[in-house]
Amino acid sequence: MSEVLAAIRRRRSIRSYGDRPVEPSLLEQLLAASGAAGRLTRAPPRVALVSGVEQTRRILTYMVGSYGLVRNPPYLLVGVLPQESDAARLDLGYVLEQVVLEATRLGLATCWITGSYDARRAGDIVGLAPGEVAAAVCALGYPDEGRWSRLHNRTVRRLAGGHRRKPLTEIIFSERWGERWSPDQSDPVLVSVLKYARLAPSATNRQPWRFIVRSGHVALVLVRPAPIDGGIVMAHFALASAALRYAGRWEVQLGDGTLAQEYGLPKYASPVALWK
Structure with a gap:
């Protein structure tokens, strides 16, 4: 369990991703983790995977310039509600953050995105059952370690206030x-x-x-x-x-x-x- 605490300390929102593909075994491990995660409701959310920059770009271009804030993620984790409600959204945050921390433990980078994405496109790509709602996405991959990408991450993080925490x-x-x-x-x-x-x-x-x-x-x-x-x-x-x-x-x-x-x-x- 100390690995969980280390993951909480290490987790950062990474906004620039490299071309290195994530190993299939790790992707399978993350999807399995989403199914085994603790939950708050009897009808928990599900987590779907979108692969490929072409597909992730379609989802992240809902607002002008929004794609530039999170650059080239090769994968997106899409959080799907069984139906729209505050309780379902609460459970989505609970379940998907457990997956995010597991990704961090495995050495992968992530970034929550709850506003600047196209929910309709995300739903079309992952496929929604009647009543289901695509309510959030999370970028996933290996970080781009280039100089300009590191600068981009630091700049956007500071603009978002990610370096600040209330006492x-x-x-x-x-x-x-x-x-x-x-x-x-x-x-x-x-x-x-x-x-x-x-x-x-x-x-x-x-x-x-x-x-x-x-x-x-x-x-x-x-x-x-x-x-x-x-x-x-x-x-x-x-x-x-x-x-x-x-x-x-x-x-x-x-x-x-x-x-x-x-x-x-x-x-x-x-x-x-x-x-x-």
């Missing part, structure tokens, strides 16, 4: 919303788990999650409608907890009004889940 004391409260939390007065294992959760990627690195720590459980709250991001951070928390032996599991409580009142949440914040 733990800004994203964690004690008992109720707005109440100061101190790592010095918390379980050191939980503090370590929260540090790994803090490394989770999010759209434009907005880090829309907050945690409320209470005796016996941890609540996850979103401060903007971003269920995929919520699922991603839940995956980090769960994987780090398993590796560090912090007991518990997630109970999804999306939009629970009673919890919102109990925690004193502002109107823009919404409960997502409890770890207990």
Whole structure:
């Protein structure tokens, strides 16, 4: 399990890819990992693979210039919802981030893409059953190690704010919303788990999650409608907890009004889940 923690620390969003093909055995391993991944719902998402730059380019040219932000990925992992719902999107983030971290462990590069892609084309290419929705894609491959590609990765990462992370004391409260939390007065294992959760990627690195720590459980709250991001951070928390032996599991409580009142949440914040 220490390999999982190392993968969380190493993962970066890579936006320039080389021509080296990924070995078929590794692709098979990733698809198998998607089927074996932990899940949050009874009808989990599926992960499909798109191969070839010509195909990935068709999907990534939805917005003018968007393809240039992620250059030449030879593969895309396409996250497919069984049906549209916030719970399904939450589960997609949870499942696909586990695959992303497995790819990182195997030495592959990835980059989440949840906005600048053509969902209709992605669905047409992977084939959708009635009701299914292509809700996110993730670039996959070996990074281009050329000088200009490395510069491109650094530049876009800085523009996206990927080098910045909010401090733990800004994203964690004690008992109720707005109440100061101190790592010095918390379980050191939980503090370590929260540090790994803090490394989770999010759209434009907005880090829309907050945690409320209470005796016996941890609540996850979103401060903007971003269920995929919520699922991603839940995956980090769960994987780090398993590796560090912090007991518990997630109970999804999306939009629970009673919890919102109990925690004193502002109107823009919404409960997502409890770890207990």
